[in-house]
Amino acid sequence: MKLDAKIPGGPIETKWDRHRFDMKLVNPANKRKFSVIVVGTGLAGASAAASMAELGYQVSAFCFQDSPRRAHSIAAQGGINAAKNYQNDGDSIWRLFYDTVKGGDYRAREANVYRLAQSSVQIIDQCVAQGVPFAREYGGLLANRSFGGAQVSRTFYARGQTGQQLLLGAYQALARQIGLGRVTMHPRTEMLDLVVIDGQARGIVVRDLVSGEIRSHAADVVVLATGGYSNIFYLSTNAKGCNVTAIWRAHRRGAGFANPCFTQIHPTCIPVAGEHQSKLTLMSESLRNDGRIWVPKKAGDSRPADQIPDAERDYYLERRYPAFGNLVPRDVASRAAKERCDSGFGVGPTKLGVFLDFRDAIKRLSEPVVADRYGNLFQMYEQITGENPYKVPMRIFPAPHYTMGGLWVDYNLMSTIPGLHVLGEANFSDHGANRLGASALMQGLADGYFVIPYTIGHYLASTPIPKVDTGHAEFKRVEAEANARNRSLLAIKGKRTVDSFHRELGRLMWDNVGMSRNRADLEKTLARVPELREEFWKNVAVEGSADDLNQSLEKAGRVADFFEFGELITRDALERAESCGGHFREEFQTEDGEARRDDENFCHSTVWEWQGPGKAPVQHREPLSFEYVKPSQRSYK
Amino acid sequence: MRLTLKVWRQAGRSARGGFQEVVAEGVSPDSSFLEMLDGVNEKLEAEGREPIAFDHDCREGICGSCSLMINGHPHGPDDGVTTCQLHMRRYRDGDTIVIEPWRARAFPVIKDLIVDRSAFDRIIQVGGFVSVNTGSAQDANNLPIGKEVADLAMDTAACIGCGACVAACPNASAMLFVSAKAAHLGRLPQGQPERHARTRRMVAQMDTEGFGGCTNHGECEAACPKEIKMWNISFLNRDFLQASLSERSASQRAGDG
Numbered sequence: 001m002k003l004d005a006k007i008p009g010g011p012i013e014t015k016w017d018r019h020r021f022d023m024k025l026v027n028p029a030n031k032r033k034f035s036v037i038v039v040g041t042g043l044a045g046a047s048a049a050a051s052m053a054e055l056g057y058q059v060s061a062f063c064f065q066d067s068p069r070r071a072h073s074i075a076a077q078g079g080i081n082a083a084k085n086y087q088n089d090g091d092s093i094w095r096l097f098y099d100t101v102k103g104g105d106y107r108a109r110e111a112n113v114y115r116l117a118q119s120s121v122q123i124i125d126q127c128v129a130q131g132v133p134f135a136r137e138y139g140g141l142l143a144n145r146s147f148g149g150a151q152v153s154r155t156f157y158a159r160g161q162t163g164q165q166l167l168l169g170a171y172q173a174l175a176r177q178i179g180l181g182r183v184t185m186h187p188r189t190e191m192l193d194l195v196v197i198d199g200q201a202r203g204i205v206v207r208d209l210v211s212g213e214i215r216s217h218a219a220d221v222v223v224l225a226t227g228g229y230s231n232i233f234y235l236s237t238n239a240k241g242c243n244v245t246a247i248w249r250a251h252r253r254g255a256g257f258a259n260p261c262f263t264q265i266h267p268t269c270i271p272v273a274g275e276h277q278s279k280l281t282l283m284s285e286s287l288r289n290d291g292r293i294w295v296p297k298k299a300g301d302s303r304p305a306d307q308i309p310d311a312e313r314d315y316y317l318e319r320r321y322p323a324f325g326n327l328v329p330r331d332v333a334s335r336a337a338k339e340r341c342d343s344g345f346g347v348g349p350t351k352l353g354v355f356l357d358f359r360d361a362i363k364r365l366s367e368p369v370v371a372d373r374y375g376n377l378f379q380m381y382e383q384i385t386g387e388n389p390y391k392v393p394m395r396i397f398p399a400p401h402y403t404m405g406g407l408w409v410d411y412n413l414m415s416t417i418p419g420l421h422v423l424g425e426a427n428f429s430d431h432g433a434n435r436l437g438a439s440a441l442m443q444g445l446a447d448g449y450f451v452i453p454y455t456i457g458h459y460l461a462s463t464p465i466p467k468v469d470t471g472h473a474e475f476k477r478v479e480a481e482a483n484a485r486n487r488s489l490l491a492i493k494g495k496r497t498v499d500s501f502h503r504e505l506g507r508l509m510w511d512n513v514g515m516s517r518n519r520a521d522l523e524k525t526l527a528r529v530p531e532l533r534e535e536f537w538k539n540v541a542v543e544g545s546a547d548d549l550n551q552s553l554e555k556a557g558r559v560a561d562f563f564e565f566g567e568l569i570t571r572d573a574l575e576r577a578e579s580c581g582g583h584f585r586e587e588f589q590t591e592d593g594e595a596r597r598d599d600e601n602f603c604h605s606t607v608w609e610w611q612g613p614g615k616a617p618v619q620h621r622e623p624l625s626f627e628y629v630k631p632s633q634r635s636y637k
Numbered sequence: 638m639r640l641t642l643k644v645w646r647q648a649g650r651s652a653r654g655g656f657q658e659v660v661a662e663g664v665s666p667d668s669s670f671l672e673m674l675d676g677v678n679e680k681l682e683a684e685g686r687e688p689i690a691f692d693h694d695c696r697e698g699i700c701g702s703c704s705l706m707i708n709g710h711p712h713g714p715d716d717g718v719t720t721c722q723l724h725m726r727r728y729r730d731g732d733t734i735v736i737e738p739w740r741a742r743a744f745p746v747i748k749d750l751i752v753d754r755s756a757f758d759r760i761i762q763v764g765g766f767v768s769v770n771t772g773s774a775q776d777a778n779n780l781p782i783g784k785e786v787a788d789l790a791m792d793t794a795a796c797i798g799c800g801a802c803v804a805a806c807p808n809a810s811a812m813l814f815v816s817a818k819a820a821h822l823g824r825l826p827q828g829q830p831e832r833h834a835r836t837r838r839m840v841a842q843m844d845t846e847g848f849g850g851c852t853n854h855g856e857c858e859a860a861c862p863k864e865i866k867m868w869n870i871s872f873l874n875r876d877f878l879q880a881s882l883s884e885r886s887a888s889q890r891a892g893d894g
């Protein structure tokens with residue numbers, strides 16, 4: 001496996017412009033001769049499919065949900081960053097670039113991040129033109145708020161539903177192209193495998209989730225925009241359907257998987273209530289703008305919050321990080337909460353929680369103003385917990401939320417398989433070891449609206465792509481494999497449900513490969529995952545048939561892939577003997593408990609190459625160089 | 638808690654459906670309605686029976702996947718919430734709960750509690766957008782939009798496309814859904830150039846899909862988990878009238894030429 005990042009030369013400010021000029025173009029009349037498959041219809045997939053169809057390519061789009069509008073981007077709450085500097089507070093493309101590289105703890109590629117910051121400006125323009133109803137000031141201009149890890153207000157938002165509004169914008173652009181006949185949409189269709197012919201990605205094998213039929217789709221180029229893998233932890237803020245299958249299957253077909261251990265644990269989620277819990281609900285990070293995080297100063301203090309006087313409260317983020325206070329980046333905030341709870345200061349019935357208190361904000365701003373900013377979040381919190389956050393402080397605890405790791409891609413967003421492009425959360429590209437708040441939406445849309453429409457043309461114009469259809473023997477072979485796998489899952493007829501296996505795997509991963517990690521636990525996990533996987537393949541119970549709508553079978557296939565992937569994420573966490581961003585190794589910390597990075601030995605992305613079932617993957621490295629943002633100890637004090 | 642569920646089971650689109658009685662035991666009042674169903678499904682699977690099929694995904698009230706008719710109420714008894722946000726503390730030990738799919742000609746049952754809502758997508762595909770290609774936008778702040786207008790647009794843009802409005806309506810009308818999109822884009826300056834064409838096309842598609850007409854029952858507003866207001870339907874009706882008149886005069890002008 002050769003890793004060529006294809007970063008254009010010259011000064012960082014002009015790399016993308018020059019590259020766009022240097023790339024080959026497809027003649028407008030020839031574009032319709034090329035076919036593109038896009039898997040996933042979240043922000044990255046929908047924006048990519050719509051934009052490429054507008055250019056004239058023949059696009060087929062796929063999603064497992066009943067409608068492209070339901071992709072999980074819809075649940076993003078807080079906002080989207082853009083270096084508009086509308087607030088005149090000193091923001092610039094350069095500052096957004098700097099904040100993102102630093103926030104990622106110096107484990108991202110500078111050239112990609114700079115391009116992301118540049119594109120951010122166009123994204124807001126595009127979305128407003130589509131009719132996305134961003135929040136506005138009374139003068140009619142766009143409003144902004146600040147977000148964790150930044151000292152400027154550059155976050156655009158639509159109440160607490162920014163992801164929904166951006167996704168509907170992209171969905172409507174996609175719907176327009178479907179209506180015009182330029183995109184063929186396949187909802188309720190799940191990708192089960194990638195088809196590679198003569199070294200090029202040439203199509204996918206899918207399952208029609210209604211009829212159960214397994215079939216193939218061929219194209220000149222394949223784009224995966226299938227999101228992240230937080231659901232390996234079972235409990236996460238991801239939607240129930242989110243899974244690793246598409247990128248894992250591509251990995252098995254030859255795509256390098258980069259930095260799987262870089263996972264983000266979001267600091268402000270509603271704590272787990274009991275065994276029945278099926279997912280965790282995020283409370284937007286924007287709440288940290290006005291809410292103050294604290295625990296009692298006395299360990300085990302179980303008085304109600306309003307009976308604990310100020311002098312006996314520990315506003316630990318404000319205490320430890322006076323410069324950023326409650327707005328420290330997510331990894332820092334999550335670890336600080338875990339530290340307090342591990343030391344016995346946690347609150348709530350399980351003691352795995354800290355307070356997020358709006359008492360002072362309500363006093364300062366009035367209840368209606370707070371309601372205007374966060375009303376829907378407060379309502380959601382009350383619905384889930386039965387507690388009124390206007391009266392009682394919220395209880396929050398960290399939960400798996402986002403995965404920075406993903407398939408390795410070059411500057412053109414192409415994986416190590418020629419023709420296979422990967423966008424959004426599914427790739428590893430822009431966030432390094434930790435993502436800043438309001439940057440996921442930015443990256444998904446930058447990739448889909450403003451990067452792939454150019455780079456895909458370059459690939460198509462500069463690569464000989466022989467004609468292939470789904471009658472090709474390789475399609476038949478991969479279809480047969482997918483069929484056989486489903487039949488064998490159904491034939492096991494074991495005693496345990498898919499969910500019970502998923503819960504056990506998730507618990508194992510959360511305890512040992514979650515918020516903090518150490519060698520002994522990782523080694524233990526690396527031995528345990530294959531045992532559990534073996535038990536799964538012997539003892540799982542999947543009812544129903546393969547030729548019908550069968551949600552158990554869908555889940556079983558996804559969980560089977562999580563079992564294989566669990567080994568890789570653990571191995572990657574073990575291999576990276578340093579702490580950086582969301583990856584915290586207990587052996588590598590400073591005296592005051594901060595992450596200790598090791599730039600001498602780990603200033604690289606680790607890229608794994610699949611070697612076959614039961615075989616250890618081969619490790620490759622893409623060295624990272626920092627010419628513009630010099631790595632320093634990340635400090636938010 | 639121990640609950641008796643009467644759940645609609647239907648093997649496929651053209652199969653005959655019926656109610657099946659299932660007992661849910663050991664239900665935690667802190668669990669959500671869908672988590673209660675997860676528990677029932679695990680039990681069914683452990684007994685070698687096929688689990689109940691139902692749509693769900695984000696489980697935080699925003700994706701619009703979940704869609705159950707609970708004791709005759711879409712998304713259950715509470716105002717402004719989806720089924721996935723409904724929690725079992727709302728029920729009492731010993732309760733009987735009837736669970737059905739959305740029922741409307743335009744939403745055929747696929748299996749058990751899952752219905753086909755692709756008619757909504759087709760309505761958006763004919764006009765529920767602003768025709769702006771990627772790359773051709775001006776600077777976002779070149780178009781000031783009053784906060785009040787932006788807020789009103791946001792109120793209706795909040796629609797999650799779940800279909801509760803259709804399920805609640807005695808006529809299975811999709812007017813609240815269509816009006817939400819018409820009002821979202823129709824209130825904003827970006828939506829003006831295509832306003833009339835959008836309204837005409839979406840209404841025509843709505844009729845083609847087999848949704849019924851609106852007779853002002855107001856059930857849709859009561860059922861909407863995002864509390865989208867019925868006066869958007871008046872907005873749509875007014876817009877549709879104007880759009881029809883403008884179409885007539887346009888065709889007359891064309892005839893004159």
